[in-house]
Amino acid sequence: MSENPSGNGALVQVEGVGKVFHRGSEDIHVLADLNLQVPTGEFLALMGPSGSGKTTLLNLIGGLDRPTNGAVTVAGERLDQLSDRALAGWRARHIGFVFQLYNLMPVLTAERNVELPLLLTHLSRADRQKHVETALAVVGLSHRAKHYPRTLSGGEQQRVGIARGIVTDPTLLLCDEPTGDLDRKSGDEILDLLQALNRDHGKTIIMVTHDPHASARAARTLHLDKGQLSNGTVK
């Protein structure tokens, strides 16, 4: 089933994608013949129960994994046809990740964590610093730049994670349960931030969540169940 409210010129195109995991002698079919299109500038939520394949689909779109069959095209690039080295370079240029458990380096300060993706560019130290300051300002954490993750709250750590995700101005922001480990208040702050990035900065965001409260912030919600997408709500 194809999910494409806007038709042509999609930033993300998933066509006939299937993913099978091999666990010993068992084959686990996580995704089957899945089709999806995400236009530029959309805020899309993917919902579904645990084990439905949400994170797997996100990983395929982000180039962290390869489909067993089908094609994944993002920003005009066929990801399934890139080598591992090329895929890494592509991710560095086009994708920003936001993880459920923040995944910050505990040995680096907030600003050094945000700087990590910029180490893969040819920017000078001064330019990298400017980008970091801008990203931290966007998420409202300029005053916590020199702090280590252990001295930040959960919400602050996730905002650092978002800053790291946007510091290279990526084509696409992929969020895997960004509020899953936060209380309601902190979670709302994160969702406010994501909405602002989409609305004010035109960021294309795909967010995986199992929380209807979170998915309500997205412009469109799709449901994933047993490896298949079904219609959700469109705003």
Place this chain on the structure above:
Amino acid sequence: MKFLHLIRSNLRRKKLRTSLTLLSIVVAFILFGLLSAIQQALVGGVALAGADRLIVREKVSIINLLPISYEARMERIPGVDFATHQTWFGGIYQDPKNFFMQNPVEPEKFLKMHPEIILPPEQEKAWLATRTGAIVGRRTAERFHWKIGDKVPIRSTIWTQQDGNQTWTFDIVGIYDGKDKGTDTTPLFFRYDYFDEARQWGKGQVGWYTIRIKTPSQAAEVARQVDAEFENSPAETKTEPEGAFIQAWASQIGNIVFIVAAILSAVFFTILLVTGNTMAQAVRERTGELGVLKAIGFTNGQIVALVLAESCLLTVIGGAVGLGLARVITPVLAQNLAGLLPMFFLPTRALFIGLGLSLALGLVTGIFPALQAMRLRVADALRRM
């Protein structure tokens, strides 16, 4: 350089573990430095030995003396330039632990035979003019604060004077330096004519000869001819190149090179295991973080380089500190070992070898964890965060 901060931060992750690993590497390289100095002291002279010098000693044992008449006979052998002699004096200056070598020699021939000994001409002249005169190496002179003009009493454990006195008094007329860093400047040399006239027994006999040959490539043939000249005589000889003589002397203690190599191999194997374990643990603990780096866009090659850089930074810092401390410790030890191991110092060559070893240690201990990190599947690694 932009990744240096990340590498350094990872080393500071588990401070206690990193410190203990670093300390073990430091200790290993201090040991490397000290053993290199010991090896230098015992066999370093082999490298400095003259290729054109042969040592002639009594065949059975060097403690048996040779007649002075052998000198002229040796100088008639084809291929021999000239010969001179020395004798073991075995003296004590004030305290047995102040040991340094003292030998009677023929001054002019001795200095001609050993151009590595640098003595100012006026001091040589004074030596030739003073029967009781002696020249001493700068290390010993500085050790006992001797200066030219001092009278130095040395008690011999072997040689008694005609009047029954075992204490011999010498006038310091010269202080010599070595041409190379490895030249031994601890011995004292005095005049053979004074020694031979004054001693009670062993007149006309010497300890060993040194021969200068005209063509180094003929060393084996000349040595054979020298030994053949004195075959079947009361004092048969054994002639060998100076390097081999020094090597044989050191071999009395044991195969120094083998012993040093064996000790260092055991030490470095242990360090390999310790550091390898540290790096393997460090990578295992960071599986999730490595997954994040890969997700961000770090390539497999960059991940390998980061892990290797981390292990190499640890081992090179440890190696540099250890070698630096060895460099500081050896002169202090050298002062206390001046008599026993006069050429005890850490050669510059050993420092470079040590640094190279520290880098190699980092590469060997880091390569398996690095490859393990490289093979991580991003999606699987992220699940382990």
